[in-house]
Ligand SMILES: Nc1ncnc2c1ncn2[C@@H]1O[C@H](COP(=O)(O)OP(=O)(O)OP(=O)(O)O)[C@@H](O)[C@H]1O
């Protein structure tokens with residue numbers, strides 16, 4: 255009897271903890287959604303359940319100002335960053351994991367070390383480079399800087415994955431007459447899908463949410479990405495903060511990420527290499 | 534069909550010499566088996582032939598053409614790996630077709646060759662499956678099929694059966710023997726640890742030891758005329774009995790060797806007295822382990838049929854005259 259009581263207590267405590275964690279994690283987002291559907295003075299009444307429902311904020315944020323344009327900029331910048339980073343990382347990690355050359359591990363450590371610099375430390379230098387390249391205030395400035403910051407992580411993860419691919423599969427391909435290029439794209443790539451999806455998704459999220467570079471390297475409404483645009487959303491007067499619009503915009507930018515994760519989560523099939531070599 | 538010649542082949546990994554000057558000739562259409570203790574360089578030598586490793590020095594030629602610097606795909610070889618090494622994301626058909634696709638063969642030619650190889654190996658029903666949907670034996674057959682489709686002049690096998698269980702190993706061994714007959718023009722080089730595979734498959738066996746060729750010959754030559762203590766001990770199962778000391782000096786040798794089937798249980802002049810340590814009956818024959826008061830392993834005696842001996846029984850064993858191998862202190866055989 256006492257034992258049962260103890261079990262029940264433990265179980266209750268466990269679920270209470272789970273509920274608490276989920277609550278803390280989800281509440282801000284829930285509140286943003288709630289607020290984004292309020293309008294007028296409702297905005298300033300604190301409620302925890304939907305009391306009124308209107309699309310006003312969404313219509314307003316999507317029809318006025320440059321927000322739609324910013325959204326497109328974000329999609330473009332994040333997608334191209336992912337493609338560029340993955341392309342460079344795949345080829346680099348093939349060399350780093352499969353080609354024997356001097357100073358390989360030193361190079362790998364250097365690549366990892368690069369990612370330890372805080373963004374702010376390289377901001378000034380990167381700014382000069384971007385001015386020099388003549389891409390200031392274009393999406394390419396952001397793509398360029400995001401790719402630089404994404405690469406160390408991407409290269410590192412893909413190198414680890416590629417190193418674990420059985421060497422015999424590569425050798426079988428060599429005997430079959432495959433060049434390194436064919437080995438990368440036709441033999442390794444299909445085996446690396448889970449890693450590519452994961453790193454690609456993380457790179458996308460990082461590029462999508464990035465704020466500091468976006469603020470520094472763009473200067474006009476037409477070239478800004480969404481995080482900066484939201485921060486700079488302003489109301490009718492200097493003293494009015496358009497909470498409704500900000501919340502609606504926040505929900506809009508979150509949705510693509512949620513959708514992406516949901517789509518690709520199914521694609522992350524573990525054990526894709528099963529059957530190639532023994533076991 | 535290729536006549537392979539190795540001349541003073543050496544291979545070092547950094548400072549470590551692994552192959553230390555191998556001279557070897559493999560004839561056209563021959564089935565050559567490499568055996569030797571673990572780490573002696575069998576796989577390395579095979580990979581040098583495949584072109585997967587660079588030769589440090591020496592000359593390797595196929596049909597008189599130097600292949601030292603030739604890429605694996607241009608040597609006309611196919612390799613079967615111990616771990617199958619199938620492409621996990623391709624179906625059996627695609628696995629077998631990949632090499633020909635890269636060589637830009639026509640679709641019809643590819644299909645014809647793949648289907649023919651699949652039929653030969655009885656894997657036609659699995660052509661559209663992925664490797665992970667196959668058993669170990671089927672996977673290895675696909676790997677062999679992939680090699681056949683390349684229509685190579687030389688087949689290279691690196692312990693292809695060692696991941697299979699005993700029954701499958703026998704079946705697949707038969708498959709490989711049949712393959713050798715079916716493609717009697719192809720040269721085959723086969724690395725194994727398994728005595729039976731070596732003895733049954735080989736036209737000739739090459740015994741390697743520590744990066745050097747110890748002896749090359751037909752299975753029976755190696756069995757009956759080992760040119761060193763090492764080969765005598767390595768070829769044959771159970772291992773040849775070695776005796777030294779006083780018993781050996783009676784025969785004017787440093788060490789004498791005698792196979793288990795050449796010892797009788799008999800009490801006669803020159804017989805050795807001892808006691809039974811252990812006995813094993815395998816049905817068709819039995820082995821008795823006898824301690825004759827020598828240091829080292831007990832002497833193994835083979836008898837036909839089922840016989841039983843109790844441990845610690847006194848026993849008297851005698852070598853069959855003329856079946857004794859005599860070796861000098863350097864491990865070289867002494868002439869009779
Ligand atoms: N890439 C390499 N770098 C350094 N040393 C190597 C390399 N490949 C093999 N060796 C060494 O060469 C020696 C021979 O290796 P090899 O694989 O040829 O042996 P093996 O006869 O095939 O052994 P096993 O029967 O266990 O497969 C070993 O001592 C091994 O450590």
Ligand SMILES: [Mg+2]
Nearest residue numbers: 575576577691
């Ligand atoms: Mg080996």
